[in-house]
Amino acid sequence: MKTTILITGTSRGIGKALAVHFLSQGATVIGSSRKTQSELAHYPNFFSLKLDLSNPESRVNAALRVKENFDSIDMLINNAGIGPDIDHCSPSESHLENTLSVNLMGTILFTEELIDHITLRGKIINISSKMGSITFCEKSDSVAYRVSKTALNMYTQILSVRVKKGLAIAAVHPGWVKTSFAPSNINGRLTATEAAQKIYDFVRSSFKSGIFWDVETNQEIPW
Ligand SMILES: NC(=O)c1ccc[n+]([C@@H]2O[C@H](COP(=O)([O-])OP(=O)(O)OC[C@H]3O[C@@H](n4cnc5c(N)ncnc54)[C@H](OP(=O)(O)O)[C@@H]3O)[C@@H](O)[C@H]2O)c1
Incomplete structure (x- = not known):
């Protein structure tokens, strides 16, 4: 597969499993972490990228490194994310600040740095x-x-309206996956490898741009 894919957050969990899956299919994977990634370093087609989404300088430097080393990229998978207040009842200022700076602002601004570098x-x-999902919200x-992902969904929709032809944009729910994301994820229904396979199948399909898709149940989710 002659494809170059940038996946954020490949040091563990879903992003790492997704990187391994794409690498084993012959794709070139640019994978990011805030740390040095030694576990994927043995793949000749893996390019390790230092990126802290919450840090403006890090975002700009990482995007520059991508542009210096690759003429273009075929796919950007914004996977990196945090959920420090998962299962907490009320929001704290630090949880809001940290979550929004990674899941929302960092993800949007990193995408904006790279969008012109993505192939047609x-x-x-x-x-x-x-x-x-606002429609499915039944808990408080x-x-x-929740707010960070709702807003990320809006950005997904905005992008799909902005680019109209060419690029295909989607928001994806990976299922409930056993990772170290939050303490409750210990009970996740899918392994990271199973989730990665399902995400892979979806992203390789010719999905409709501007869609919110659940890869665990294979159906569209209402915004
Ligand atoms: N697990 C689930 O059940 C589930 C369900 C729905 C949605 N999701 C979403 O799936 C994505 C991956 O989740 P996961 O379960 O695989 O989580 P995870 O195992 O905790 O992995 C999170 C990844 O994000 C990276 N990351 C964290 N903070 C970052 C920052 N400031 N800048 C850049 N990268 C950062 C981490 O890399 P470093 O720490 O090495 O930098 C790590 O590779 C997230 O967006 C999450 O919201 C997960």
């Missing part, structure tokens, strides 16, 4: 969450996290 028929996938917990 390329794709942008925002790893969102069903917890960001995880305020910062």
Whole structure:
């Protein structure tokens, strides 16, 4: 597969499993972390990128490094995210600040740095969450996290309106996945490898741009 994919947050969890899946299919993967990533370094087609989404200088430097090393990228998968207030009842200032700076501002501004570097028929996938669906909201917990994903969904829709032809944009719910994301994820229904396979199948399909898709149940989610 002669494709170059940038995945944010490949040091663990879903992003790492997704990187491994794309790498094993022969794609070139640019994978980001705030740390040095030694576990994927043995793949000759893996390019390690230092990126802290909450830090403006880091975002600009990371985007520059991508542009210096790759003529273009075929897909941007905005996977990196945090959920420090998952299952907390009321929001704190620090949870709101941190969550919004990574899941929302950082993700938007990093995408804006790179959008002109994505090939004409390329794709942008925002790893969102069903917890960001306004229609499905029946609980009052995880305020910062839910709000960050709802707003990320809006950005997904804005992008799909802005680019109209060419790029395909989607928000994806990966399912409830066993990762170290939050303490409750220990009970997740899917392994990271299973979720990665489902995300892979979706992103390789010719999905309708501007869609919010649940890869666990294979159906569209109402915003
Ligand atoms: N697990 C689930 O059940 C579930 C359900 C719905 C949606 N999601 C979404 O799926 C995505 C991945 O979740 P996961 O469960 O795989 O989480 P995870 O295992 O905690 O991995 C999160 C990734 O995000 C990166 N990251 C954290 N802070 C960052 C920052 N400031 N700048 C850049 N990267 C940062 C981490 O890299 P470093 O710490 O190495 O920088 C790590 O690679 C998230 O967007 C999450 O909201 C997960």
